[in-house]
Amino acid sequence: MMVFILSFALVTAQENEVTKEYTLWIGGHYTDFTDFSKKVGEYDLGDEDALPELKGSYRFRSGEYLLNIDGHYYDKNNISGRYSQRWADRIKGDIYYRSLVRQEEQDLLGNLSARELIGENPGGKILTHELLDEGADYNTHRREFGGNAEVLISRKNNVRMMAAHRSILKTGDEQKIANSHCFSCHVTSKSAEVDKRTDEFEVGLQADVNDFTFAYKFGYRYFQSRANNASAYYDAAVHPVNGGSGAEFGSRQVFNDTTVVFGTYPETRKFSHKVRAKGKLGKGSFSGSLGYSTTENLNTDVASTAWSGAALYAIPLNSKTRAIARVAGVRYKTDDPFIDLPTFRDGRPGPTYSFDFTRYSSLDRNDFKGSLEIISRLNRTTTVSGLLGYNMIDRHDYPVPDGDDQTTGKLFAQARVKYRKGLKFSARAKYRMEMISDPFTSGRGLFEASGRDAGVGPIPEPFSFIFYWQREALRYQDITIYPTDVHDFDFGLTYRPDNKMSVNFGLKAKFDKNGDLDSLDVEHSMYQPNLALTLTPDPKWSMSAGYTFGHYKSRGPVAVALFDG
Amino acid sequence: MFTDAGGVLHFGSEYAMTDYTSDAHNIYVNATFLPMEKLRMTTTVSYNMSKGEMDQVTMPDITGRLDGNLSHQDFSFDEMHEYSNLEYSIIRLSASLEYLLAQGVTFTADVDYADLTDDQGYVYGDESGSMFMVRTGFRFEF
Numbered sequence: 001m002m003v004f005i006l007s008f009a010l011v012t013a014q015e016n017e018v019t020k021e022y023t024l025w026i027g028g029h030y031t032d033f034t035d036f037s038k039k040v041g042e043y044d045l046g047d048e049d050a051l052p053e054l055k056g057s058y059r060f061r062s063g064e065y066l067l068n069i070d071g072h073y074y075d076k077n078n079i080s081g082r083y084s085q086r087w088a089d090r091i092k093g094d095i096y097y098r099s100l101v102r103q104e105e106q107d108l109l110g111n112l113s114a115r116e117l118i119g120e121n122p123g124g125k126i127l128t129h130e131l132l133d134e135g136a137d138y139n140t141h142r143r144e145f146g147g148n149a150e151v152l153i154s155r156k157n158n159v160r161m162m163a164a165h166r167s168i169l170k171t172g173d174e175q176k177i178a179n180s181h182c183f184s185c186h187v188t189s190k191s192a193e194v195d196k197r198t199d200e201f202e203v204g205l206q207a208d209v210n211d212f213t214f215a216y217k218f219g220y221r222y223f224q225s226r227a228n229n230a231s232a233y234y235d236a237a238v239h240p241v242n243g244g245s246g247a248e249f250g251s252r253q254v255f256n257d258t259t260v261v262f263g264t265y266p267e268t269r270k271f272s273h274k275v276r277a278k279g280k281l282g283k284g285s286f287s288g289s290l291g292y293s294t295t296e297n298l299n300t301d302v303a304s305t306a307w308s309g310a311a312l313y314a315i316p317l318n319s320k321t322r323a324i325a326r327v328a329g330v331r332y333k334t335d336d337p338f339i340d341l342p343t344f345r346d347g348r349p350g351p352t353y354s355f356d357f358t359r360y361s362s363l364d365r366n367d368f369k370g371s372l373e374i375i376s377r378l379n380r381t382t383t384v385s386g387l388l389g390y391n392m393i394d395r396h397d398y399p400v401p402d403g404d405d406q407t408t409g410k411l412f413a414q415a416r417v418k419y420r421k422g423l424k425f426s427a428r429a430k431y432r433m434e435m436i437s438d439p440f441t442s443g444r445g446l447f448e449a450s451g452r453d454a455g456v457g458p459i460p461e462p463f464s465f466i467f468y469w470q471r472e473a474l475r476y477q478d479i480t481i482y483p484t485d486v487h488d489f490d491f492g493l494t495y496r497p498d499n500k501m502s503v504n505f506g507l508k509a510k511f512d513k514n515g516d517l518d519s520l521d522v523e524h525s526m527y528q529p530n531l532a533l534t535l536t537p538d539p540k541w542s543m544s545a546g547y548t549f550g551h552y553k554s555r556g557p558v559a560v561a562l563f564d565g
Numbered sequence: 566m567f568t569d570a571g572g573v574l575h576f577g578s579e580y581a582m583t584d585y586t587s588d589a590h591n592i593y594v595n596a597t598f599l600p601m602e603k604l605r606m607t608t609t610v611s612y613n614m615s616k617g618e619m620d621q622v623t624m625p626d627i628t629g630r631l632d633g634n635l636s637h638q639d640f641s642f643d644e645m646h647e648y649s650n651l652e653y654s655i656i657r658l659s660a661s662l663e664y665l666l667a668q669g670v671t672f673t674a675d676v677d678y679a680d681l682t683d684d685q686g687y688v689y690g691d692e693s694g695s696m697f698m699v700r701t702g703f704r705f706e707f
Contacts, residue, residue, distance in 0.1 A: 020707075027673065027702015036694035040655070040681040044696060053700065105689040111648060117638070450577035450630070471575065521582060543596045550589040558583050558622050562576035562631070562640060 016063035025055040029074075038103040051075050064088035077101045077141055093149030104138040106131070106175055112187045124241030132190040133175075140172035140194050158208040162217070168198040176263045178232035181253045185240065192230035196265065198223045212279030219272035219293075225265035233259045251345045252467075270295040284315030304334035304363060321376040326389075329368045334361035336397070344469075351460040355469075360397030362440075367393045371412075381421055387414040395440075409437040427493040432486075439482035439514065445475030448561050481522065481556070483512035504532040520557050527551045576631055579640060581624050585649065587617035603665040614654040619646040652684040653692075663704075671704040 030050040033041055053074055060067040064087060071081040077099060084094035109129035116123030146166035153159040172194045180186040204217035236257035237249035250256040272293035279286060288311035296303040310328040317323055336358050344353040371389025378384060391410040414432040419425075448471060456470045492506040506529065513523035532546035593611040600606070622645045661675040676699050683692040 022707035023704065024707075025673070025702050025704040027700060029698055029700035031696065031698045034695045034697075036683075036690075036692050037696065038694075039683070039689075039692040040679050040694045040696045044698070053702065105692070107688055108690055110690075111688070447580060448575075448578045450575060474575070474577070540599045541597070543594070545594040546592070548589075548591045551586070552588075553584055553586045555582060555584050557580045558642075558645070559578055559580040560624070560640065560642065561578045562627070 018060070018062045021059040023057045028052045038105045042103050043100060047075065090152045091149070093147060095147035097145040099141065099143040101139055101141050104140060104174060106136055106138060107177070107189065109177070109187055109189055126240070127185060129187045130189070132188055136173070136175065136191045138173050138175055138191070140170050140174065143169045160206045162202070162204040162206070164202040166200045170194055170196045176230050178262050180235045181237055181255060186235055188232060190230065190232070192263065193227040195227040196223070196225045212277055215276045217274045219270070221270040223268045225267070229261040230263050231259050231261050248348060251348045254342055266300070267298040268295060269298060281313065282315070284313055287312045300337065302335045302337050304332060304361070307331045320378070321374065324373045324375070327370045329366070331366050332363050334363050336360050350462055362395070362397070364396040365393055367391070381419055383418045385416045408439055411435045424496055425494070428491070430490040432488040434486040436482070436484050436486070439480055439484060441478045441480040444472070446477045446479035446557065446559050447475065449474045449476055478517060479520070479557070480514060480517070482514065483524070484514045484516050486510070486512040500536050502534045506530045521555060523555045525553045579624050579627050581622050583622050583646070584620045585617065587615065587651070589613070589615045605663045606661070608660040609657070611657045612654070615651065617649065617651040619649050621646050650685045651687070653681065655679060655681040669706045673702050673704055675700040
């Protein structure tokens, strides 16, 4: 801010031609809602009242100095303002503030209602829901302010310093849903306070050395929720049919007949460093970057680190053709925390079990991508390009530690053509295909086999039955929504017979499927045509009209476990 | 024979393939009219209709696998496909007028209207509703 004020003072002290423009709008608005307001007015809060409204702007120009100030007061919760200035290539930056309210709806949980039927009579196994805050009026107020500045430190080597800041504050109320034990037996909803804050800072330095530009940027991000923790009562565990055996069923739960905090937000902190370089290399141009970041959940002391790198080299092959080679890689590694759980059936006669485990992250991976693109201008009207690339994702710990099929390979190719005949007609078409091996797949099976045919055991003595958790061993069948084949098509044309009319037509289509899931034909398709017309018959009239249609289809399995109740 | 903690049988699972389809139509018209030097009028009309639904789920006949033990249960799920039906339409109308009263002084008026019809009230109940907003004021330019 001080830099902006000093530069303004310096400029106004010089003898340049000065232009100033002020605009002020004073008025008011009245909003009225009928029936349910939260969908149609999700971001149009507007109290149902007549309210004053104000807008203003200021433009100042002196030589190579330009200053803009804009502001808009809609109501006390919807305000925006921006201050920006630029002084040639010496100083540029802005400061802004904006706030808005979002109306959030209440999930009525109406679908969470079922009961077992035994013959003609209702059974004891039941799924219920309970709105502890029926009719709650959730809404959140989002405020964001920040700014950025770039200052020329030295003409020699074009040394520049950059700094940026952004803070986001979100307050209000939201819906939180707690699932009592046996998961689907009793679901409750209640209001919870929202009070979140995110702060981001960046500072960087850039300089030119010979034919290269080097830059470094440091980043910091911090997130914290200062809301009071929400808590929920977890029901006393009993047999779902006869309501007895409380001690036995309670010994199988993590929470039983107690009130616990739930749905908390993590306090997180991220540090990042990034270096970049670009310049001429041989007959071509080069750009590249190397980054490192570490993110930590301060509540749990779980941290993750990421290394990333990217490079691009573009070189002309002849006067009409150039080649672009790209490589990029990312390595993610997250701590593997040990999860300590209460012993299953602790203190009860018979077997006990420990479900303690080490949580391996599905985020852990090495991700490498490389591609080569050739772009050629065939003549004055036509440009074609072709791209071929490969992407490899090597997952370290998923679906299971040191398991098979953890490496996803993706071969992709793309062809593009652009045609332009003067200003009257232009067209473009693109086709992209991807062939993917071993896409990300659920580590657990989709189906449960019959317990009578496959071994689940051992049946824990002195019982004559298995426990529900043992049925996990009966699950089979890989499942994923990710495809093994993708075909993507994009076409567009523009016809402009004269400067009074233009017509645009476009068509996007995409089809993908997974052929590695035995008899499960998981596939998706999308078609999206659009037509737009612009007319300006005379200087007094102008009109535009358009139509877009989207058709989306997903095919997948619906699976149901078969057991009594 | 394996049984769960309640002493009843496990019969595995059943499945069927099904499609979920959603369609969205959006049409709009914008017009700007300058009938005289001091007057500028604009209007926008847009209509959006979105619909999503799952095909009927036809589960295989599993009677033979149940050995009569689950005869009291219905595993056909004939109405399952209706759980995810969505159907919205929304029409938006807006019009604005600017009239130059004197050099540097302009009168402005805006009207916005939106009407949403929810034909498949489900997760949040019936979300049908409308909004009307009118705004007037004066703009001063220096």
